[in-house]
Amino acid sequence: MSEGCRRVLLVFPRTGQDVYGINVGLPLGVLSLATVLDAAGFRPVIVDERVTPDFPAAVAAAAAPGLLFAGISAKTGFQIRGGLAASRIIRAAAPGVPIVWGGVHPTLVPETTLHHPLVDLIVSGEGEETVLDLARCLAEGHHPGQVAGLFLKRDGRIERTPPRPLIDDLDRLPRMRYDLVNVRDYITIGHILREPQLQLCTSRGCVHRCGYCYNLLFNQRKYRTMSAERTHAEIAHLHRAFGVRSVFFYDDYFFGNRARVTRLLELLEAEPLPLSFEVSCRVDYIDRADPGLLERLRQAGFRELLIGVESGNDAILDLIHKDFTVAQVLSANRKLAAAGIHAKYSFMAGFPGETDRQVLDTVDLMRRLLAENPHASVTPLGIFTPYPGTELYQKCLDAGLANFPDTLEAWADYNWVEARHSFLSRRQMTFLNRLNVMSRFFDRRAFERFGNRFLSPLVMAFFHVYSRWNAFRLRRRFFAWMFEVPLLNWMQDLYVRRANRRLLARRGDPAAPSSAAD
Numbered sequence: 001m002s003e004g005c006r007r008v009l010l011v012f013p014r015t016g017q018d019v020y021g022i023n024v025g026l027p028l029g030v031l032s033l034a035t036v037l038d039a040a041g042f043r044p045v046i047v048d049e050r051v052t053p054d055f056p057a058a059v060a061a062a063a064a065p066g067l068l069f070a071g072i073s074a075k076t077g078f079q080i081r082g083g084l085a086a087s088r089i090i091r092a093a094a095p096g097v098p099i100v101w102g103g104v105h106p107t108l109v110p111e112t113t114l115h116h117p118l119v120d121l122i123v124s125g126e127g128e129e130t131v132l133d134l135a136r137c138l139a140e141g142h143h144p145g146q147v148a149g150l151f152l153k154r155d156g157r158i159e160r161t162p163p164r165p166l167i168d169d170l171d172r173l174p175r176m177r178y179d180l181v182n183v184r185d186y187i188t189i190g191h192i193l194r195e196p197q198l199q200l201c202t203s204r205g206c207v208h209r210c211g212y213c214y215n216l217l218f219n220q221r222k223y224r225t226m227s228a229e230r231t232h233a234e235i236a237h238l239h240r241a242f243g244v245r246s247v248f249f250y251d252d253y254f255f256g257n258r259a260r261v262t263r264l265l266e267l268l269e270a271e272p273l274p275l276s277f278e279v280s281c282r283v284d285y286i287d288r289a290d291p292g293l294l295e296r297l298r299q300a301g302f303r304e305l306l307i308g309v310e311s312g313n314d315a316i317l318d319l320i321h322k323d324f325t326v327a328q329v330l331s332a333n334r335k336l337a338a339a340g341i342h343a344k345y346s347f348m349a350g351f352p353g354e355t356d357r358q359v360l361d362t363v364d365l366m367r368r369l370l371a372e373n374p375h376a377s378v379t380p381l382g383i384f385t386p387y388p389g390t391e392l393y394q395k396c397l398d399a400g401l402a403n404f405p406d407t408l409e410a411w412a413d414y415n416w417v418e419a420r421h422s423f424l425s426r427r428q429m430t431f432l433n434r435l436n437v438m439s440r441f442f443d444r445r446a447f448e449r450f451g452n453r454f455l456s457p458l459v460m461a462f463f464h465v466y467s468r469w470n471a472f473r474l475r476r477r478f479f480a481w482m483f484e485v486p487l488l489n490w491m492q493d494l495y496v497r498r499a500n501r502r503l504l505a506r507r508g509d510p511a512a513p514s515s516a517a518d
Contacts, residue, residue: 007043008135009062009070009090010034013082016415017493018050025199026186028176028250029103029127030073035177036128042068042135044180049082051185059086063093068138069100071123071131076105076387080412087118098138102127104214105411108389110151114158116408122151125218126204128173130164166219170204170226175234183242190246190278192304192342192377192445197246197278198238202226206253208282209391210308211320212348215252217389223256228263232271239275246304249279268300278304284324286332294339304342307332312365313358316351320392326365330372337373345369347439348382350416350432352392352401352423363435363474366442377446381439383416383432396421434482437489438474441467 012027027048034044045062049055063070070090072083087099102123106113110122121144123130130149137147144150149164167173187196203226205219215221226234235247255261279302286294286307311317314325336343347366349359366378386393386402396402402421405411424432440446447463448456473479 005066005068007045007066008037008068010044010046011072011086012048013079014049016078022188024050025188028201031176033127033131034180035174036132037135038177039174040132046181056089059089060093063090067094067097068135069098072101073103074101074105075103076411077415080408084118091118104218107218111158113408114151124149124151126167166222168224170224171230190304191344193276195246195276196244197248198242198244199248199250200234201250202231203251203254209321211391214389216391223253225257225260228260228267231264232267236273239273246276246278254279255281255285265296265300275301276303277301281305281307283307283329283332286335287328294335298339298341307343307345309345310348312362316354316358319351333369333373337375342375344377346379348384350384350424370442378443381436385416434479434485437485438470441470
């Protein structure tokens with residue numbers, strides 16, 4: 001076999017509001033596939049739209065003769081748009097090359113995805129073993145119908161090959177081949193401590209049952225991890241090879257195995273690393289933790305926790321199966337304040353049946369957490385959108401509470417701004433949009449992170465004036481006449497576009513990206 005026909009193109013499209021140096025992290029899923037392919041003697045080529053100034057030209061160049069197949073990674077929403085654009089280019093440049101889609105959206109919505117003429121195959125679920133078997137199958141000239149873990153077209157019908165089991169031991173996967181990308185493109189800044197960081201995923205799945213989460217179907221509520229020893233080796237490698245001072249764990253449920261966490265703490269205490277860690281954590285884990293454990297976590301480097309609270313109303317928390325209470329949220333916040341661990345809490349509203357009063361309970365809790373903990377931070381109030389594969393999506397579908405897309409192009413435009421669900425009236429959508437804008441001004445850290453040294457005084461002055469006006473509105477429950485909302489949304493979108501262009505233009509600067517403030 002020639003060298004060229006072992007080449008595989010892997011495309012990672014833009015996800016939406018991608019700002020280079022701020023939230024453009026390593027494409028870990030695609031990179032893991034590339035690592036496995038490379039270890040087996042194939043030649044993976046990664047094209048990441050987020051860091052590629054001329055994305056169409058890069059895709060066309062990679063689709064040169066000799067390509068074995070092209071893989072497209074896609075989550076529901078904006079990322080599908082870039083995936084379709086890349087697929088058109090590949091089909092025009094290499095008409096006979098199979099175009100394979102994978103990721104969360106194709107796995108959970110296979111029929112609509114595979115009906116599209118630019119999609120030939122779908123890799124369902126975790127892709128490392130399936131993609132490798134598919135590459136070997138195609139390289140040997142066989143039909144992919146013998147490969148487990150696929151959806152494919154045959155005689156005008158959609159067929160599914162036998163499902164592939166989840167990978168039970170993540171230590172089986174080879175260490176990431178970071179040299180397959182330009183790692184400097186993916187150094188970001190920590191949410192709170194603002195240290196240069198790279199990203200790592202050391203577990204998959206989650207045992208919990210949050211009603212808005214894809215894990216219930218995609219990972220079947222099965223939780224698997226790297227060992228503590230492998231995790232320690234990986235974070236040590238990121239520090240020594242790339243000089244970062246922070247690691248952002250992409251794990252959905254990092255603290256799911258207490259024995260692994262304890263062993264990792266022992267390794268970090270025996271061999272300390274000059275690193276801080278940013279990691280997702282559940283409220284109930286913190287609420288149950290004793291002060292000694294929290295102190296050990298902080299000393300070992302776990303100084304930034306990302307915590308999904310979602311609602312400040314117990315009835316809504318019960319509706320979405322968070323399995324903790326507002327009282328536990330407040331208790332956890334006090335414990336983190338005493339331990340000196342930074343916490344960034346996320347929230348959303350607009351669930352089916354949620355009242356204005358319940359939404360305002362969430363807004364009030366956001367402000368209370370900030371007031372009671374100097375180390376706390378909050379995200380803006382998100383607006384709930386039912387995504388495929390989640391329990392609430394199925395409930396909305398069964399009850400006729402939403403009109404979901406029926407084409408791949410329509411799914412590309414699916415987001416909380418465009419999706420108009422019958423369980424939210426126009427008045428409610430306006431109300432939620434206004435609270436979303438107001439909540440951007442709850443946390444001063446969000447503004448301290450952006451802007452350059454010349455604009456920073458002006459930006460912070462605007463923050464202080466507008467946040468006080470917001471506080472007055474909230475106390476009075478007065479949300480009418482917010483004529484500034486379209487302007488603030490436009491300013492945010494303009495900032496994202498300009499910051500991304502500016503930082504991309506500085507990719508060759510060895511000092512970049514240090515932050516969006518440069």
